[in-house]
Amino acid sequence: MKYNIANIGTKEWLDFKRDISFGLYYALKRLNKNIEMSINGFDKGALNIIIGADFLVGQNIIQKIVKENIDYAIYETENFSGTNINNRHNFDIYEYVDLIRGAKFVITPYIKNVWQYHKYASEVDVRYAKWGYYDELINVNIKREKKYYLYDAIFYGLLKGDRAETVRKITVKYGDRFKIIDRNDPFTFKEYYFQNTKCGLNLNYGSDAEFTNPFRIYEMIANDIPVISDIQKDDDGYTELCIKGSSDEVVEMIAKCLPTTGGKNEALRDIRLDVNLRKIL
Numbered sequence: 560m561k562y563n564i565a566n567i568g569t570k571e572w573l574d575f576k577r578d579i580s581f582g583l584y585y586a587l588k589r590l591n592k593n594i595e596m597s598i599n600g601f602d603k604g605a606l607n608i609i610i611g612a613d614f615l616v617g618q619n620i621i622q623k624i625v626k627e628n629i630d631y632a633i634y635e636t637e638n639f640s641g642t643n644i645n646n647r648h649n650f651d652i653y654e655y656v657d658l659i660r661g662a663k664f665v666i667t668p669y670i671k672n673v674w675q676y677h678k679y680a681s682e683v684d685v686r687y688a689k690w691g692y693y694d695e696l697i698n699v700n701i702k703r704e705k706k707y708y709l710y711d712a713i714f715y716g717l718l719k720g721d722r723a724e725t726v727r728k729i730t731v732k733y734g735d736r737f738k739i740i741d742r743n744d745p746f747t748f749k750e751y752y753f754q755n756t757k758c759g760l761n762l763n764y765g766s767d768a769e770f771t772n773p774f775r776i777y778e779m780i781a782n783d784i785p786v787i788s789d790i791q792k793d794d795d796g797y798t799e800l801c802i803k804g805s806s807d808e809v810v811e812m813i814a815k816c817l818p819t820t821g822g823k824n825e826a827l828r829d830i831r832l833d834v835n836l837r838k839i840l
Contacts, residue, residue, distance in 0.1 A: 560592075560593070560605075560606060561593045561594075561595070561602070561604060561605040561606070562587060562592050562593065562594045562595070562605055562606050562607075562608060563594070563595045563596065563597055563601070563602035563605040563606070563607045563608070564580055564583055564584055564594065564595070564596045564597070564607075564608050564610065565597050565600065565601055565602075565607040565608065565609045565610070565631070566580050566596065566597065566598050566599070566610050566611060567599055567609060567610065567611035567612065567614045567615055568599075568611040568614045569614075571742060572611065572614070573598065573611075574742075574746060576610055576611060576636075577746075578774045578775075578778060579610055579634070579636060579774060580596065580610055581695065582690070582693055582696075582774075582832055583608065583610075583634065583832075583836075584596055585693045585694070585695045586691075586693050586831075586832040586833040586836050587833075587836065589693070589694075589833040590833050590836065590837055590840070592840075601624070601629045601631070603627065603628075603629055605630070606630045606631065606632060606663065607629060607630065607631040607632070608631070608632050608633075608634050608666075609631050609632070609633045609634065609662075610634050610636070612633045612635060612655070612658055612659070613637055613644045613645075613647070613650070613655065615658060616650065616651050616654045616655050616658065617651055617654065621654060621657060621658050621661070624661070625661060630663060631661075631662055631663065632662050632663045632664050632665065632666065633658070633659060633662045633664075633665045633666070634665075634666045634667070635659075635665055635666070635667045635672060636667070636668065636669075638669075638671075638672070638769050638770070639667075639672050639675045639676065639679075640675060640769075641675050641678060641679035642679075646767070656679070656680055659676070659680055659683050660680060660682065660683060662683070662684075663684070664683075664684040664685070664686055665683055665684065665685045665686065666685075666686050666687075666688055666839065667685065667686075667687060667688075668687075668688060668689055668690040668773065668795065669687075669769075669770045669794075669795060670687055670770075670794045670795055671769045671770050671792075671794055672685075672770075673685050673687045686839040687839070688832075688835045688836050688838065688839050689795055689796075689830070689835050690773040690774065690777065690795075690797070690832060690835075691777070691830040691831050691832035691833075691834070691835050692777060692781060692827045692828050692829075692830050692831055692832060693831070693832045693833065696777065696778055696781035696782070697781050697782060697824075698750060698753070698782055700750050700754075701750055701753050701754045701782050701783075702754060703753075703754060703782070703783050703784070703818065703819075705754075705755075705818070708755055708756055708757045708818060709736070709755040709756070710736055710737065710738045710752065710755055710756040710757065711733050711736045711737060711756070711757050711758070711813050711814065711816070712729065712733065712736075712737050712738075712756060712757065712758050712759065712760050712787070712813045712816070713737075713738045713739075713740060713752050713753075713756045713758075713759050713760065714726060714729075714737075714738075714739050714740070714759070714760040714762060715739070715740035715741070715749065715775060716762075716772070716775060717764070718739070718741075719764050719765075720764040720765035720767075721762075721763060721764060721765045721766075721806065722762040722763060722764040722765070724806075725762050725763075725789065725806045725809065725810070726739065726762065728807075728810050729760075729809075729810055729813065732810055732813075733813065737813075738752055738756065740752055753779070753782055753784060756784065756818075757785075757813075757816055757817070757818045758784060758785045758786065758787055758802075758813065758816040758818065759775070759779040759784045759785070759786045759787070760786070760787055760788070760809065760813075761775060761776050761786055761787070761788035761789075761798065761801060762788075762789055762806075762809070763789050763790070763791035763806070768791055768792060769792055770792055770793065770794065770795060771788075771791055771792065771793040771795065771797045771798055772797075773795070773797035776788070776797055776798065776800070776801060777797075777827060777830075780800055780823050780824055780827050781824050781827055782824070783818075783819055783824055784818075784819075785802060785816055785817070785818065785819050785823070786800070786801045786802065787801065787802045787803075787804070787809050787812050787813065787816060788801035788802070788803050788809075789803070789804065789805060789806045789808075789809045790803060790804065790805055790806075800823040800826055800827060802816065
């Protein structure tokens with residue numbers, strides 16, 4: 560069978576999701592799958608694994624998919640509550656449910672999503688595959704054997720909710736020794752910041768967060784960066800390799816964090832993405 564990873568969304572959002580897309584690509588390659596990738600398009604001769612399915616809602620595309628007999632599955636990384644996706648304003652949940660019902664299956668790296676799909680769309684074939692390590696996560700350009708680091712900590716991701724307040728506190732305490740990698744930074748600059756920071760951060764965005772994003776955690780750990788994480792819901796165990804504390808404790812823990820070379824990444828290699836995908840494909 561031929562697979563096509565169909566990335567759907569705006570350019571900015573595609574940049575955010577690139578780690579997911581390439582992770583799936585490399586893991587499926589390791590499983591010897593015939594795999595290609597597309598942006599805002601579908602391959603009629605393949606099973607299209609859609610990343611960014613929520614972007615299809617309201618775009619009059621779902622009818623086209625059905626009419627043209629396009630085979631697809633959905634890889635869902637967003638929070639499905641049963642009535643919404645990520646609490647988005649005016650989101651048409653009925654159209655989204657029609658979309659998932661038309662899928663061959665839905666894959667999610669979050670056990671909470673599995674429960675919600677079973678509750679609100681029990682007829683959908685939902686498959687859980689925990690996110691994991693793949694060899695290409697290691698960036699050979701990142702050299703961390705240093706005596707001095709320019710930054711005490713870095714964070715990359717959306718600044719929203721409680722996360723924004725935690726970032727504000729860290730900025731006040733550490734000033735220019737704390738770096739926020741945002742959408743204005745060229746993507747390749749991340750290598751530079753990874754190489755020059757003592758530690759990385761995984762920060763909760765609020766009490767309504769239903770799970771923990773593993774993508775930034777695993778990328779940093781794979782490249783020998785210790786990750787400090789505030790306490791949050793994590794039914795999937797993605798923070799098990801992190802240094803954990805409350806939001807206020809994280810601010811103080813940064814100063815005590817020691818950079819590692821070959822720290823937790825050996826343990827991470829035992830959590831392989833290709834192995835987890837093999838179980839459900």
